Amino acid sequence: MKIALIGFGNAGGKVADEVFAYQTEVGRSLCRSILAVNSARVDLARIERVPDDDRILIGQTDDRVKGHGVGSDPELGGEITRKDLHEIERAIDDVPIYDVDAFLVVAGLGGGTGSGGAPVLCSALRETYREPVYGLGILPSEEEGGRASFNAARSFRSFVDATDNLVVFDNDAWRAHDDSVGAGYERTNREIAKRVETLLSAGSVDGPRVSENAMDASDVRRTLATGGIATVAYAETDVERSTRDSRGLLSRFRNGESEGETDTAKKISGLVRQAVQSRLTCPADVASAERSLIVVTGPPEELSRKGLESARRWVEQRTDSVEVLAGDGPRPSAETVSAVVLLSNVTDVPRIERLQSQAVDAQENVEAQAATRQEEIQQLITDEGGSLDPL
Numbered sequence: 536m537k538i539a540l541i542g543f544g545n546a547g548g549k550v551a552d553e554v555f556a557y558q559t560e561v562g563r564s565l566c567r568s569i570l571a572v573n574s575a576r577v578d579l580a581r582i583e584r585v586p587d588d589d590r591i592l593i594g595q596t597d598d599r600v601k602g603h604g605v606g607s608d609p610e611l612g613g614e615i616t617r618k619d620l621h622e623i624e625r626a627i628d629d630v631p632i633y634d635v636d637a638f639l640v641v642a643g644l645g646g647g648t649g650s651g652g653a654p655v656l657c658s659a660l661r662e663t664y665r666e667p668v669y670g671l672g673i674l675p676s677e678e679e680g681g682r683a684s685f686n687a688a689r690s691f692r693s694f695v696d697a698t699d700n701l702v703v704f705d706n707d708a709w710r711a712h713d714d715s716v717g718a719g720y721e722r723t724n725r726e727i728a729k730r731v732e733t734l735l736s737a738g739s740v741d742g743p744r745v746s747e748n749a750m751d752a753s754d755v756r757r758t759l760a761t762g763g764i765a766t767v768a769y770a771e772t773d774v775e776r777s778t779r780d781s782r783g784l785l786s787r788f789r790n791g792e793s794e795g796e797t798d799t800a801k802k803i804s805g806l807v808r809q810a811v812q813s814r815l816t817c818p819a820d821v822a823s824a825e826r827s828l829i830v831v832t833g834p835p836e837e838l839s840r841k842g843l844e845s846a847r848r849w850v851e852q853r854t855d856s857v858e859v860l861a862g863d864g865p866r867p868s869a870e871t872v873s874a875v876v877l878l879s880n881v882t883d884v885p886r887i888e889r890l891q892s893q894a895v896d897a898q899e900n901v902e903a904q905a906a907t908r909q910e911e912i913q914q915l916i917t918d919e920g921g922s923l924d925p926l
């Protein structure tokens with residue numbers, strides 16, 4: 536599946552950059568174009584791989600912004616995006632849409648530029664293009680405090696409404712206690728990139744062999760056509776080349792099926808189970824997913840139709856989904872076998888409820904503070920007996 540990738544705001548730009556870097560490493564080009572949109576000049580300059588012409592600075596002419604960001608104000612982020620939409624659209628005009636199956640707009644929801652701007656852009660894209668528009672929304676860690684949660688909870692609603700599906704990544708679930716903020720983001724951005732790239736490899740042909748279990752972009756689109764939000768499961772394992780080579784030579788046939796084939800099938804179905812049972816991009820009850828899609832990539836000899844089918848049946852039971860699609864994407868030169876499971880329209884997501892209640896608390900605090908602030912200022916600037924007159 537080929538996409539037009541747009542990173543909005545600082546987190547969006549960094550994650551888009553990492554997805555681009557990862558696809559270059561694995562030798563694919565599934566992101567047909569990449570754009571970074573931001574209101575802060577320094578953040579745009581820090582991005583490494585997006586070509587200069589594809590970095591768009593919005594809000595430059597606005598006195599409150601002037602290239603310095605919107606200071607975590609999503610209203611302002613939305614406003615300058617609306618005002619400068621024509622500039623973003625002009626850059627998108629250069630995207631080879633005929634060669635793109637969908638748009639993917641990435642943004643961190645705790646700040647102002649991405650949380651306010653990404654939903655505005657997504658609505659505009661949906662009005663103009665027939666291709667589906669997906670979002671990748673990053674939830675702030677609870678440690679970032681009430682303001683970030685408040686922004687995220689509000690943006691989350693608009694982002695879901697403005698997209699065909701919002702894939703959610705929860706920074707809180709991925710925070711490691713010993714990480715510095717920067718190192719933590721580098722690590723999590725890499726994890727996001729692996730998942731996005733493996734998912735996109737559904738329907739892409741890498742090398743001369745077309746898989747007998749090939750999927751195409753319409754399978755991903757169908758899975759995401761539910762609307763709502765999606766979460767992604769992932770696991771990978773190294774290819775043990777020496778084991779594989781010796782297995783190729785020594786495989787004994789039992790009941791017409793080689794031992795090697797049975798091992799490979801077990802390995803694939805085990806890897807898919809491991810993925811679903813490990814950390815999701817956003818923790819959710821997998822049983823609440825409406826549709827699911829499994830993609831396994833790796834060297835062709837490590838892939839197995841039987842393994843995939845058994846994984847598919849297992850996911851079907853586990854999720855209670857009416858539809859579970861499964862396919863693989865052979866990558867002859869890969870050194871790992873990777874399994875990604877997309878769980879679409881999950882509805883039992885306690886993290887979102889927590890985010891919303893933290894946001895409501897934050898809103899109440901702000902209102903309570905605003906109500907007493909004027910009085911407190913008066914108390915501060917007036918002496919206790921009120922005997923001093925101002926100049």
Ligand SMILES: Nc1nc2c(ncn2[C@@H]2O[C@H](COP(=O)(O)OP(=O)(O)OP(=O)(O)O)[C@@H](O)[C@H]2O)c(=O)[nH]1
Nearest residue numbers: 544545546604605607643645646647648649675720
């Ligand atoms: N996973 C991940 N999350 C990030 C990263 N950088 C920031 N975030 C998250 O994204 C949220 C929004 O931050 P930014 O992207 O810097 O904000 P912005 O959209 O540029 O908006 P302003 O800075 O207010 O103009 C933060 O609250 C963090 O939760 C990153 O590199 N990776």
